Amino acid sequence: MIEYRLVNPSEWMPSIRELMQANWAETGFGFPFNPSADKYQHLVDAGVMFIVGALEDGEMVGYCTMIVSGCLHNPDIIMAASDALFVRKDKRGIIAGRLMRVAERESVDRGAAHVVWRARHGTSFADALARHGYAPADIGMMKELKNGH
Numbered sequence: 001m002i003e004y005r006l007v008n009p010s011e012w013m014p015s016i017r018e019l020m021q022a023n024w025a026e027t028g029f030g031f032p033f034n035p036s037a038d039k040y041q042h043l044v045d046a047g048v049m050f051i052v053g054a055l056e057d058g059e060m061v062g063y064c065t066m067i068v069s070g071c072l073h074n075p076d077i078i079m080a081a082s083d084a085l086f087v088r089k090d091k092r093g094i095i096a097g098r099l100m101r102v103a104e105r106e107s108v109d110r111g112a113a114h115v116v117w118r119a120r121h122g123t124s125f126a127d128a129l130a131r132h133g134y135a136p137a138d139i140g141m142m143k144e145l146k147n148g149h
Contacts, residue, residue, distance in 0.1 A: 062087035080107035
């Protein structure tokens with residue numbers, strides 16, 4: 001049975017490095033993977049981030065990290081945005097959807113009126129979001145800057 005609960009990054013990140021590496025291999029950007037448990041913990045302690053873990057027999061098989069904060073364009077509006085959503089390949093299926101539901105409930109409990117899920121354009125995850133009533137809100141474009149250009 002899978003347990004879904006809030007987890008503390010300083011406690012869990014050291015033991016899930018392999019899971020996080022698998023996430024980065026699938027969805028990471030073109031720079032080295034080197035997360036800081038201290039920085040995640042700082043955001044959690046500041047109340048702007050939370051992490052939901054999916055645990056099976058005490059082992060984390062998936063996680064969702066969310067940022068919740070006031071909108072800069074209207075501070076009366078609280079927004080939740082995903083940082084990461086990942087489930088180990090052999091455990092995929094309903095776990096991701098349940099992680100999302102738990103994360104959305106927690107976001108509402110923290111005052112969020114809107115949620116933004118990050119998905120790569122053209123992926124099955126982006127298609128699944130559209131089928132479940134989510135609509136595109138922004139498109140992120142990225143390039144590497146070298147020597148200030």
